[in-house]
Amino acid sequence: MAQAIDVKGKLRVGPSPHVRSKRTSAWVMDQVMIALVPPTIAATFFFGWWVLVMVAIGITTAVASEYLYQKLTYKPIKIHDHSAAVTGMLIALSLPVTAPIWMIVFGAVFAIVIVKQFNGGIGRNYFNPAVAARVVIKVLFTPWLANWVLPGGLFGSGYRGVEAIASATPLEFIGNGAQVVPEQVPGIFDLFMGFNIGGNIGETSKFAILIGMLYLIFRRVINPKIPILYIFTTFLVMTLWSSFDFNFELTHILTGTLFFGATYMATDYSSGALTPEGKTVFAIGCGLLTAFFRITLDHPGGVGYSILIMNALAPYIDSKLMPRIYGHKARPQTKFDRQSENV
Amino acid sequence: MSFSFMGKHNGSHPEENKSRTSKLPIVDASVPKIMIFPVSMHIGAPAKPIVEVGDQVKVGQILAEEGGFVSAHVYSSVSGEVIAIEKRGVIGGEADSIIVKNDYKYLKADPIVEPGRSQDMSKDEIISTVRKAGIVGMGGATFPTAVKLSPPPGMTIDTLIINGAECEPYSTSDHRVMVEHADEIISGINLSRTLFPMLRRIYIGIEDNKPDAIKALEDASADFDDIFVRPLKTMYPQGSEKNLIKNLAGREVSPGGLPAEVRCVVANTSTIRSCYRACEFGEPLIERIVSVSGTPIKEPKNLRVKIGTPMDSLIEDCGGFAEVPGKVLGGGPMMGKPVSDLGVPIIKGTTAITVLNPEEAEIGDEQDCIMCSECINVCPVSLQPILISEAFERGNIDKAKELGAMDCIECGNCSFICPSKIPLLDNIRSAKAAIKQKEEK
Numbered sequence: 092m093a094q095a096i097d098v099k100g101k102l103r104v105g106p107s108p109h110v111r112s113k114r115t116s117a118w119v120m121d122q123v124m125i126a127l128v129p130p131t132i133a134a135t136f137f138f139g140w141w142v143l144v145m146v147a148i149g150i151t152t153a154v155a156s157e158y159l160y161q162k163l164t165y166k167p168i169k170i171h172d173h174s175a176a177v178t179g180m181l182i183a184l185s186l187p188v189t190a191p192i193w194m195i196v197f198g199a200v201f202a203i204v205i206v207k208q209f210n211g212g213i214g215r216n217y218f219n220p221a222v223a224a225r226v227v228i229k230v231l232f233t234p235w236l237a238n239w240v241l242p243g244g245l246f247g248s249g250y251r252g253v254e255a256i257a258s259a260t261p262l263e264f265i266g267n268g269a270q271v272v273p274e275q276v277p278g279i280f281d282l283f284m285g286f287n288i289g290g291n292i293g294e295t296s297k298f299a300i301l302i303g304m305l306y307l308i309f310r311r312v313i314n315p316k317i318p319i320l321y322i323f324t325t326f327l328v329m330t331l332w333s334s335f336d337f338n339f340e341l342t343h344i345l346t347g348t349l350f351f352g353a354t355y356m357a358t359d360y361s362s363g364a365l366t367p368e369g370k371t372v373f374a375i376g377c378g379l380l381t382a383f384f385r386i387t388l389d390h391p392g393g394v395g396y397s398i399l400i401m402n403a404l405a406p407y408i409d410s411k412l413m414p415r416i417y418g419h420k421a422r423p424q425t426k427f428d429r430q431s432e433n434v
Numbered sequence: 435m436s437f438s439f440m441g442k443h444n445g446s447h448p449e450e451n452k453s454r455t456s457k458l459p460i461v462d463a464s465v466p467k468i469m470i471f472p473v474s475m476h477i478g479a480p481a482k483p484i485v486e487v488g489d490q491v492k493v494g495q496i497l498a499e500e501g502g503f504v505s506a507h508v509y510s511s512v513s514g515e516v517i518a519i520e521k522r523g524v525i526g527g528e529a530d531s532i533i534v535k536n537d538y539k540y541l542k543a544d545p546i547v548e549p550g551r552s553q554d555m556s557k558d559e560i561i562s563t564v565r566k567a568g569i570v571g572m573g574g575a576t577f578p579t580a581v582k583l584s585p586p587p588g589m590t591i592d593t594l595i596i597n598g599a600e601c602e603p604y605s606t607s608d609h610r611v612m613v614e615h616a617d618e619i620i621s622g623i624n625l626s627r628t629l630f631p632m633l634r635r636i637y638i639g640i641e642d643n644k645p646d647a648i649k650a651l652e653d654a655s656a657d658f659d660d661i662f663v664r665p666l667k668t669m670y671p672q673g674s675e676k677n678l679i680k681n682l683a684g685r686e687v688s689p690g691g692l693p694a695e696v697r698c699v700v701a702n703t704s705t706i707r708s709c710y711r712a713c714e715f716g717e718p719l720i721e722r723i724v725s726v727s728g729t730p731i732k733e734p735k736n737l738r739v740k741i742g743t744p745m746d747s748l749i750e751d752c753g754g755f756a757e758v759p760g761k762v763l764g765g766g767p768m769m770g771k772p773v774s775d776l777g778v779p780i781i782k783g784t785t786a787i788t789v790l791n792p793e794e795a796e797i798g799d800e801q802d803c804i805m806c807s808e809c810i811n812v813c814p815v816s817l818q819p820i821l822i823s824e825a826f827e828r829g830n831i832d833k834a835k836e837l838g839a840m841d842c843i844e845c846g847n848c849s850f851i852c853p854s855k856i857p858l859l860d861n862i863r864s865a866k867a868a869i870k871q872k873e874e875k
Contacts, residue, residue, distance in 0.1 A: 109767045
């Protein structure tokens with residue numbers, strides 16, 4: 092039995108399973124970045140080349156601050172999981188084109204160092220870093236943010252543009268108790284495509300976000316029920332609130348951060364719910380809260396608040412909705428306490 | 435790629451890699467000079483050798499007798515001389531083994547029962563014949579079949595489930611048995627009617643990636659209106675006993691319970707076929723079908739193998755290796771056991787030999803959990819593998835138990851799917867061991 096190849100001492104042993112799926116954590120993060128490309132292109136088209144500078148600053152600051160933090164605290168460097176880059180990109184895209192550079196830098200550092208690393212690093216943070224950063228920016232720096240500008244085209248306006256026209260976001264007309272859409276608000280089609288509306292650069296074109304959402308769904312990176320249930324719940328509440336004014340509901344779900352938040356932020360792994368039913372409750376909760384804030388607040392920001400509140404509730408939701416194990420009568424009754432630090 | 439809208443699908447989709455062997459008819463493996471018969475090819479007490487070095491044995495002669503109620507006889511599959519009784523490497527460890535030098539005369543021992551009267555056998559006769567034939571679960575579990583066929587008193591069986599799922603990648607032995615021996619499977623099923631007089635439904639569960647097997651069994655069972663051939667979605671681990679019972683009979687076995695408590699018996703296709711052959715032809719279990727496949731294998735095959743044949747002889751039959759193998763497994767890549775030496779013999783529960791190249795056997799570096807929840811989505815018994823794994827790593831054994839560690843069926847889906855390559859199943863296994871140890875104290 093002469094064997095052409097001698098295997099003695101070459102065979103590996105080890106417990107089953109002996110194969111692994113090709114998917115890696117870095118690949119998952121890369122998919123999110125790819126899905127953020129359509130909104131980035133749309134933003135560049137509407138708000139000018141400065142958008143690309145903003146995104147570059149966001150990514151660079153986020154990755155650099157993660158690297159520095161881990162270096163200074165003698166922790167293993169983990170920037171190669173690409174999660175910091177995603178956070179940086181999200182922060183840049185959720186600011187208006189008038190946002191000064193220091194604001195992007197502040198947001199990225201705050202998100203990475205305070206929200207993510209202080210809470211134990213990747214997979215351990217209970218709050219979505221990008222959402223927390225944008226809410227903090229909104230609260231602290233509103234005077235620098237209020238000047239929403241209308242898009243000026245690929246080569247127009249931008250941060251340096253002197254002719255930026257201040258405008259209100261459509262939300263300011265339909266929020267705060269309104270039940271009908273006033274005339275100042277752009278039409279449904281413009282809202283969907285992002286034509287002639289001001290706002291945070293990555294969030295104006297729902298069409299571009301939808302492409303990103305579908306990409307993530309078909310890559311099986313996000314669970315489709317999160318964005319769908321989130322948006323649908325807000326839609327449903329608004330339908331009831333406006334007594335079935337179809338135009339009003341559509342205008343609502345197509346304005347503000349709803350699409351962007353539902354696609355890229357509520358679907359975040361660490362800060363969202365872990366269990367299958369918990370995810371359903373999480374998404375519906377986000378939708379209900381967003382509708383509530385839209386109706387009661389006189390300023391934008393409802394999506395951010397909603398996601399943060401649901402982030403805080405997620406561990407509790409998970410502990411109540413742990414899946415029933417095969418053959419058992421009840422769900423496991425145990426506290427949901429995740430490890431707080433990566434070892 | 436299959437797509438589940440709501441995320442939770444209780445299974446995964448490893449690459450199937452069955453196409454190289456799924457269409458190949460079963461062929462006889464060559465029989466080497468030296469055959470190795472471990473006395474422990476089953477779950478339960480090892481068999482006790484009843485031959486001595488120097489004895490001449492025949493094909494179908496008992497080498498070792500069952501060592502208890504949960505045990506099984508070991509037969510010689512060749513004729514020749516017993517040249518040693520010693521410890522030898524086997525799949526998954528070491529065991530006392532009886533070594534027989536093949537004389538290539540194939541002198542036959544008497545059949546274990548008078549052939550041709552399986553139809554007239556009583557319940558007790560069938561069970562004793564199955565016991566005498568040394569039949570164990572041939573899908574890999576190797577639990578003595580006679581024990582399985584005698585449910586504890588007070589438990590009636592109304593559903594028989596024949597497991598033809600064969601969800602392990604690469605493996606095609608059950609597939610070929612179903613295509614080529616569908617009639618014998620149906621005959622085996624018909625014997626079970628004597629065993630379980632209350633039997634109402636018989637399900638044959640086959641993954642839908644084997645349409646020819648589904649067709650063959652539908653044709654063979656056309657005359658029986660209580661036999662239902664059920665295509666199952668191709669998904670790992672569709673062939674796990676608990677999940678078959680849930681998916682086909684709509685029942686769930688309680689933690690630590692037997693299928694019989696929910697009036698079910700589950701048997702593998704090859705096992706039920708062997709039961710028929712034992713009763714009808716008086717054949718003990720000395721042969722089985724083994725698929726040999728994997729990237730480094732030159733010519734993959736489905737082989738009819740005499741139990742006791744060392745692996746290297748089968749690999750030789752398949753043209754040897756085209757490249758240096760990384761891992762050689764007894765069984766498939768999800769639940770199979772690796773061997774470090776190719777001299778180990780094929781035993782009753784060896785469904786396949788799967789060879790991975792070094793690249794395929796690469797596990798990847800462990801990274802931090804990103805909480806993607808995929809391990810939860812793919813767990814067939816709805817555990818939360820990452821939470822059990824973390825509880826164990828923190829030393830919180832009670833928590834691991836509360837989270838259901840003992841319900842783990844060790845299918846490996848969680849470790850397979852994890853994008854951060856966390857050894858989830860290893861940790862859960864360790865947690866189970868720690869829980870058992872704690873309870874024994």
